[in-house]
Amino acid sequence: MPADHDRRRIAFIFPIYNEEENIELLHRTVDETIAPLVDKYDFSFVYVDDGSRDRSMDLLAALSGRDARVTVIELSRNFGHQMAVTAGLDLVDADAAIIMDSDMQDPPRVALELIAKWEEGFDVVYAQRRSRQDSAFKKLTAGAFYWFLRKMASVEIPRNTGDFRLIDRKVVDELRKYREQDRFLRGLISYIGFKQTAVLFDRDKRHAGVTGYPLRKMLRFAADGILGFSVAPLRMITRLGYLISLLSFLGILYVLGVKLFAPTTAVPGWAFITAAMFFLGGIQIIMLGVLGSYIGRTYSQVQNRPLYGVASVRSGSPVDAGQVA
Ligand code: UDP
Ligand code: MG
Numbered sequence: 001m002p003a004d005h006d007r008r009r010i011a012f013i014f015p016i017y018n019e020e021e022n023i024e025l026l027h028r029t030v031d032e033t034i035a036p037l038v039d040k041y042d043f044s045f046v047y048v049d050d051g052s053r054d055r056s057m058d059l060l061a062a063l064s065g066r067d068a069r070v071t072v073i074e075l076s077r078n079f080g081h082q083m084a085v086t087a088g089l090d091l092v093d094a095d096a097a098i099i100m101d102s103d104m105q106d107p108p109r110v111a112l113e114l115i116a117k118w119e120e121g122f123d124v125v126y127a128q129r130r131s132r133q134d135s136a137f138k139k140l141t142a143g144a145f146y147w148f149l150r151k152m153a154s155v156e157i158p159r160n161t162g163d164f165r166l167i168d169r170k171v172v173d174e175l176r177k178y179r180e181q182d183r184f185l186r187g188l189i190s191y192i193g194f195k196q197t198a199v200l201f202d203r204d205k206r207h208a209g210v211t212g213y214p215l216r217k218m219l220r221f222a223a224d225g226i227l228g229f230s231v232a233p234l235r236m237i238t239r240l241g242y243l244i245s246l247l248s249f250l251g252i253l254y255v256l257g258v259k260l261f262a263p264t265t266a267v268p269g270w271a272f273i274t275a276a277m278f279f280l281g282g283i284q285i286i287m288l289g290v291l292g293s294y295i296g297r298t299y300s301q302v303q304n305r306p307l308y309g310v311a312s313v314r315s316g317s318p319v320d321a322g323q324v325a
Contacts, residue, residue: 011094015084021208051078071315104207114166123194126165132203152232
């Protein structure tokens, strides 16, 4: 079929980390879901293998051999979810990109609603969770994180959204200019702006396999969100400094008061001194940590390394290969 340039092109981006049990089902389901729209749009699929240790890469290679709409980017090791999506966005060549998890937690049918909103003229359509089928722990930590982020962040980052969203080519082009190392894509997309809207959905359970986000990665991710979009922790240091100065000033008044007006009252000095020492020591270490977090980010940015390494790209259709890395 000759390329018809009137047809708008939509590409799906799937980050893959140990998803051998989900890839086939995912591809089949998405393919069935978009079937009613194939007369209207040209669809393509970008799978980014983020250094999977299972058979995912073999399955993807087979998939790209079978389906000309499939492109597979193989990263040279595990760079993490946000980098995998970034690699996909760098390579994709379409009028809109739909970013979706590969474990069936983001229901493919919602993609149709994202496309419908895009047709209405929105440039970013994010899927917002009405409910989610995750562990109580995940729900609790995610709830606390979004609450905190909203309080601190310098941009409005919508609550209860993951990276599941459709973004117009304009936004993809803009996003490619942001080469920061510690990436929090949903924050960057909010920051970039354009016409944004939400579609509500119910998040499903992971179909098979285990989460690629253990607690350690989750904390790191949360820190990227907060440090990347807020200097509130830095300001907190100053406020705390004022507070402690005020408290010690009150302490001095108290000591002077005792000395002047009740010289016979003995204050057990060591207890107060020890407590104050530990208190201040703790605060100082915490604040060094806060400074360190920002210095660390500055350092990794100054190193200016490429964001990820690409081991191979297989494609049945044209891609924007010049962009990758
Ligand atoms: N993922 C990835 N690299 C990683 C971890 C995860 O590409 O290091 C992918 C994973 O295959 C999935 C998506 O990112 O498509 C979301 O990960 P996961 O479902 O494990 O996270 P959760 O839903 O538990 O937060
Ligand atoms: Mg998941």
